[in-house]
Amino acid sequence: MRVDILASGSSGNCIALTTNETTILIDAGIAKTKIEKRLLEVGIKPNSVRGIFITHAHSDHVKGLPLANKYKIPVYAGEREWKNITTVDEDLIRPIGVGGIFGCGHFIVNDFNVHHDAIDPRGYVVRTLDNFKVSICLDTGQVDKSMLNAMRHSDIYIIEANHEPRMVEASDYPNSVKARILSHVGHLSNEQTATALKELVIGKGEQIYLTHLSSKNNLPMLAEKTVKRELSKKGYQAGNHYELEVI
Template sequence: MKVDILASGSSGNCIALTTNETTILIDAGIAKTKIEKRLLEVGITPSSVKAIFVTHAHSDHIKGLPLANKYKIPVYAGEREWKNITCVEDELIRQIGVGGLFGCDDFLVTDFKVHHDAIDPRGYVVRTLDNFKASICLDTGKVDKEMLQHMKGSDIYIIEANHEPRMVEVSTYPNSVKARILSHIGHLSNEQTAVALSELVQGKSERIYLTHLSSNNNLPMLAEMTVKRELLKKGYHSGMHYELEVI
């Protein structure tokens, strides 16, 4: 499975997954024209995108959904999350219930609930027909046992490592924003992400992508070292037992 992180962070999120001739997008949170440009830069024709799966309806995840209208791409989102998505033509709307299974050419996609301040936010598990597995867990304030159960055994983990709590606490953000970020329906800290990955990684050469880093309240090296330190407790070394990339 080929992974292309077209955008990541509070300014926009968009992930392309490709196997054989099939590409799907997880979120479309940058302008339609930027998605088209970045797809072409990684060798993907926009018209070849078979589906878009939305994690939730915050603008940094759905800004570019008019792409679906242009290329007639089906868009999947939690059934209640559609209340806040108004830019997709009716015939392209696909409402999903928790735990649904969706066939998309060379992919099978299932969803799971996450914890974020949206109406009906989801994470996704994407499998190829030969059972290669990728898990995508973006905005969430915590990782619970049910989420771990869905994600375990993956070959690829795409997960947010949003912030370092101490940096949030001393930031210039209003207290209400700080409270939101640090809450159980906010975003994952580096430590939360590291602990979750220590429960998931089995040292079988998994690929890990740390995404959605805050530009104000995190540092790529800090996120990387926090995860590496936690996995080292299990005897796992980067480059030997797993591969890690910070986006």
């Protein structure tokens, strides 16, 4: 499976997964024209996208959904999340209940609940027909046991490492925004992400992508070091037991 992270962060999120000529997108949080351009830059024709799976309806995850209307791409999102998604043609809407299973070209997609201040936010597990597994966990304030169980035994983990709490506390954000980020329905800290990965990674050569880093409240080197430190406690070293990339 090929992973192309077309955008990541508070300015927009969009991930392309491709196998056997089938491409799906996880989120479409940058302008439609930018998604088209970035798809073409990585060799993917926009009209070959078979589905768009939305984690939640915040603008940095849905801004580019007019892409679906242009190319007649089905859009999947939590049943209640559609209340805040208004830019998709009715015939392309695919509401999903918890634990739904969807075939999309050469992919099989499952969803799982996450903890974020949206109506019905989801994470996704994507498998190929030969059972290669990718887990995508973006905006969430915590990782619970059911989330860990959904993501276990993945070959690729795409997970947010949003912030360092001390940087959030020292920032010039209003107290209400600080509280939101740090809450159980906010975003994952580097330490929370590292703890989850320590639980998940078994040293079989997994690929880890750390995504959705805050440009103001985190540093790529800090996120990377925090995860490596936790995984080293299990005797795992980057390059030998797993691969790590900070986006």
